[in-house]
Amino acid sequence: MEILSYNSARCSSVVKLRSNSADRISNTKRSKISGSKRCKLLFPLRDFGNGSFRYSAAGRIGSNNSKIPRSSHLLVSNGSYDGYVVGSEEDLSSVSEDGKSIPKVLIPGLPDESNGECRAPISSCFWEWKPKLNVHYEKAGCENLKSPAILFLPGFGVGSFHYEKQLKDLGRDYRVWALDFLGQGMSLPCEDPTPGLKGQKEDAERKDSVWGFGEETEPWANELVYSVDLWRDQVRYFVEEVIGEPVYVVGNSLGGYVSLYFAACNPQLVKGVTLLNATPFWGFLPNRSRSPRLAKVFPWAGTFPLPPRVRKLTELVWQKISDPKSIAEVLKQVYADHSTNVDKVFARILQTAQHPAAAASFASIMCAPQAQLSFNEALSQCQAQNVPVCLVYGKEDPWVKPVWGRQVKRQIPNAPYYEISPAGHCPHDEVPEVKHHDARMTNAMLRSMISITGA
Numbered sequence: 001m002e003i004l005s006y007n008s009a010r011c012s013s014v015v016k017l018r019s020n021s022a023d024r025i026s027n028t029k030r031s032k033i034s035g036s037k038r039c040k041l042l043f044p045l046r047d048f049g050n051g052s053f054r055y056s057a058a059g060r061i062g063s064n065n066s067k068i069p070r071s072s073h074l075l076v077s078n079g080s081y082d083g084y085v086v087g088s089e090e091d092l093s094s095v096s097e098d099g100k101s102i103p104k105v106l107i108p109g110l111p112d113e114s115n116g117e118c119r120a121p122i123s124s125c126f127w128e129w130k131p132k133l134n135v136h137y138e139k140a141g142c143e144n145l146k147s148p149a150i151l152f153l154p155g156f157g158v159g160s161f162h163y164e165k166q167l168k169d170l171g172r173d174y175r176v177w178a179l180d181f182l183g184q185g186m187s188l189p190c191e192d193p194t195p196g197l198k199g200q201k202e203d204a205e206r207k208d209s210v211w212g213f214g215e216e217t218e219p220w221a222n223e224l225v226y227s228v229d230l231w232r233d234q235v236r237y238f239v240e241e242v243i244g245e246p247v248y249v250v251g252n253s254l255g256g257y258v259s260l261y262f263a264a265c266n267p268q269l270v271k272g273v274t275l276l277n278a279t280p281f282w283g284f285l286p287n288r289s290r291s292p293r294l295a296k297v298f299p300w301a302g303t304f305p306l307p308p309r310v311r312k313l314t315e316l317v318w319q320k321i322s323d324p325k326s327i328a329e330v331l332k333q334v335y336a337d338h339s340t341n342v343d344k345v346f347a348r349i350l351q352t353a354q355h356p357a358a359a360a361s362f363a364s365i366m367c368a369p370q371a372q373l374s375f376n377e378a379l380s381q382c383q384a385q386n387v388p389v390c391l392v393y394g395k396e397d398p399w400v401k402p403v404w405g406r407q408v409k410r411q412i413p414n415a416p417y418y419e420i421s422p423a424g425h426c427p428h429d430e431v432p433e434v435k436h437h438d439a440r441m442t443n444a445m446l447r448s449m450i451s452i453t454g455a
Contacts (some may be wrong), residue, residue, distance in 0.1 A: 021294035048307075075342070120171025122164065127242055129234060132220040135237070136160065136186035137179035148271065148450050149243050153235065154176035155253030155279075156365070159185020160253070162429060169443050174450075177243060179257070182234055183226030183361040185352055192219035192357070194305045212360025213311050217304045225302040225363055228258060228282055235262045239269050247358025247374035248450060252276040252426060253400065257378075260389075261371055264381035272388040274451070275408070277400045277425050283370035290372060306360060314363040321362075322353040334425035336396035345429070360397045379411055389415045394423030394430060 003416040028224070040142070080326060120140040129134045138160040150170060152163040160178035171174050180187035192213030224230075235258060237245055246269050251259030254280020263270040285302075300307050306314065327349050331342050352358060382389060389412055393405035402419050409417045423430040428443075 007184045010028070036213070036335060038434060056142060056239065106120070119168035120176075122167045122171070127238065129237055130220070132189060132191055132218075133224075134187065134190060135179060135182065135234065135238065137138065137177055137242070138163075138167060139175075139177045140167040141173070141175045144171075144175050147174045147179065147247055149175045149247045150177070150450075151235070151243065151247045151249045152176070153251040153255030154179065154180065154185065154258050155251075157184065157349060157352075159187070159348065159352070162345060164344070166250075166428060166443055170447075173447075175243075177238075177247075179235075179238060181226075181231045181255075183365055184316055185348075188352070188355050188357045188361055189221070191218070193224060193360070209356055210359065211357040211365075212304060213306065215223070215305050221304050222353040224304055224364075225368050226364040227302060228261060228371040229287075229369075231258045232262045232265060232371070236266050236269065239266075246271050247356050248272045248274070250274040250276065251278060252428060253279050254282060257282050257371075257375055260375065260378045260382060261373055263387050264378035265384075267382070267385040267387050269310050270387055272390065273382065273390060274390040275405070276392050276407075276428055277394055277397050278375075278408075279400055280375040280404050280407075283368055285367060287369045287372055290370075295369070300367070302364040302366075304360070304364070306363055310363055314359055318359040318362060322358070324350060327353070334399055336394065336422040336424035337430060338429060376411070379408060383412050391415055391417040392427055393417075393419050394425060395419050395421035396423060397425045432445070 079446035080369045118405075121144075122138050122140045124138050125137070127137060129135050136159070152160070154160060154162050154167060159180035163178040167176050167178060189211070192214070194212050194217050235249075239245075248271050249263060250272075251257070253276070255276040256442055259273050259278070260275065260278065263273045285298050286294040288301075290435075295301070300310070327346060331346060332338060335342060371378075379389070389408070391405045393400070393402045395402055405417060405419065409415055420427050420430075
């Protein structure tokens, strides 16, 4: 994303999106302008004086009472592919109350395959980090040898597939990776970590369908627990051994926490962090390094084998949450726009839930100890070590509400902050496919992060 006018120390915005807003404007109000590729231009309409810019439509544009609905964004799209302008810069600047110079953000659209534009091909790969622990990841744009490297980290319950749009788009210009955390997606174990139930005879069907419910642990899984500390180390070794250079790391939800934690512990491997509705906390049980006495109260913390009571509880809970109806209901909650096509996401989550190791891995994740650093501590360390941070939050997220992002903004005042509406917990995947690709905001903001940090 090209920033036409930008002050990173005072950049906070609410970006409002409506996929069909531009189509509501009469063709007579569309001005053609040339350009080398499709792009969109948002004009912030109001400077609130505290570094907060609100991108939203207000009032009339042009004559004949042509309007943009108040809930939609003011969009300027230009390019050689039938671009258009809604209003003019003069029209929009007149809405500003104090006449100050206000940033303008140029936003490229996704490649339009119907017009012959190519999307970056995605490769699916595996990397053996430790014996029996294979990490699945996807990559695109590796031929862009002189371009920055970007690493995407997924939220809880999903995987690299959740970043398909980013890989296809950003992979045209950058080198992009997205990985599955161990215990999730396609990074589940390839063998049963606890084969067999002592003293019991299992039928072949149960043995093949459920892993991790035995009473004896295989040597490779003796210390295995799917914790934030494990994922931080997984990311570190992945960057060092697979990517081989410092990266821009981007994380959604749980992936946001891990991104920040990884950056705080390994600033030499990070060029910048972008948080997408990052969860500000993870884990219920105390970390043994931080609270050794309190940790003794909880003798089991996510390791294998699972205690008998945990196995029984997991079977009951997993039967409910892995049901297709439950998965569909969760997706309905986290996507603010219910017209968004989530068929692929649904299918991949369901596929993961049917893996024989999924239930036991879920139990390990939910009972794993907290990280050695809290979210705020990791944030403070990133700030102290001058790690750039960019914040992107979907306004309608029912779980990680924007108030959490604003708290981060207050702690790091110079961090660019974007609040997108309508968008829920997954702003990078939220807006439905439309012919003008109005809402590929997250990709543009990632380009902004790279531009800001001078890569």
